[in-house]
Amino acid sequence: MANLKLPYLATAALSGALFGAGLYVSQMVDPLKVLRFLAIPAGGWDPSLAFVMGAALIVMFIAVQLGKRRSAPLFDVAFHEPEYRKVDRRLVGGAALFGIGWGMAGICPGPAISLIAFLPDNLWIFLVAMFAGSLAGSVVIPSGHARRLADAQ
Amino acid sequence: MESFTPLTATLGGALIGLATAVLWLGNGRIAGISGIFGQLLPPAQTVVWRLVFLVALVAATFAAARLFPGLGAGGDSPARLVEAPAAWGVPTPVWLAVAGLLTGLGTKIGNGCTSGHGVCGLARLSLRSLVATLVFLGVAVITVAVTGVV
Structure with missing residues (x-):
């Protein structure tokens, strides 16, 4: 089972850790901050979370393009498309x-x-x-x- | 607009993007949290990496909060959830239970959340994810306007 080997699990841990750090640094962990982003029609709109999504999208878009040059990811036999x-x-x-x-x-x-x-x-x-x-x-x-x-x- | 934090938002977003990139290029998996969370029970044979991912996510949040106290909630303790709007007369626990139920049900039926559709799907140029993201963002904006929760 590829998905029980150490590099595979270490990759999952690294990804989870980066994700958790990113949620905290971007302040998406703060429900009030999120609601102030969603409260567009109200006064004092906080557009910060658009920057979170934009930055994440750019990084992931590059990764997807890199992935297209390979037939498989590093630690599994295939990309798991939805x-x-x-x-x-x-x-x-x-x-x-x-x-x-x-x-x-x-x-x-x-x-x-x-x-x-x-x-x-x-x-x-x-x-x-x-x-x-x-x-x-x-x-x-x-x-x-x-x-x-x-x-x- | 003192609450506007474009620098930390961009930095945090880049970290989230890096997280999804690592999981895609390393393991060929979409880092969609609702999917990872929602398939923790059998029949999935892939429970171990999902658990490892989620434990690391919580641990890193905890560590980041120790390293950079005050950042996560703009100076306040991030350990607060939003209370139900007073005008609705609904107790906060009930409000949160309904919100959680809709979040779990909706992300399962719609096959993704902010990360799976909003980051990974859009980056893969998926039409399904574009539609889903526009719908959940639009409905969330309307919901906030209607409930007046902030």
Whole structure:
């Protein structure tokens, strides 16, 4: 199993660590900061998070271009492209539900996990609910590569 | 606009981009947090690296907060969640439970969140991710305007 070897797991650890540091440095861990970014129609809009997304996008775009020159990543036999390809109602409906949740609390899944570092009051409620919601969603969208491929046809 | 922090936002964004780049070029995986989090239970055989990733993410947040105290929440302690808007009369725990439920359900059905669609998908020039990102950003902006939570 390629995904139990040390370089593979070390890569996952490095990526997770960079991600956590980035969420903190960019202040995306602060739900209030996120909500002030989303509060565009209100006065005193804080556009900072557009810079977070822009910078992340540029770096990842370069990485994707580098990846296209290779047939496989360094520590696995193939790139794992997403199984779903079409824009459908589930994509739009799911994104809309997520948008409501994000707008209510200012916490998307990355910051939800990184906030564990600070153990804020009530965070566990959000995390348990998020996990339950994800489980409930597996009725609509299956987990696992083979099932997803079959579902996407 | 004293809360505008373009330098740390760009630096933090570059770190997040580097994180997604490392996972893609190293392991060929999309660093979408909702996907990594949402497939922690069987039938996925890939639970170990997901756990390693998430533990490292929390540990690095903790370490960054020790190294640069005050940065993460602009001077305040970052250990606070947003309270439910008073006008709605909904207790904050219930508000957070509904928000969490919608976040988990929506990212599962929509197959991604801010990182999976908003960073990785857009960088891969995926039409699905462009549509998803525009929808969840637009709906979140409307939601904040309607709830008046800030």
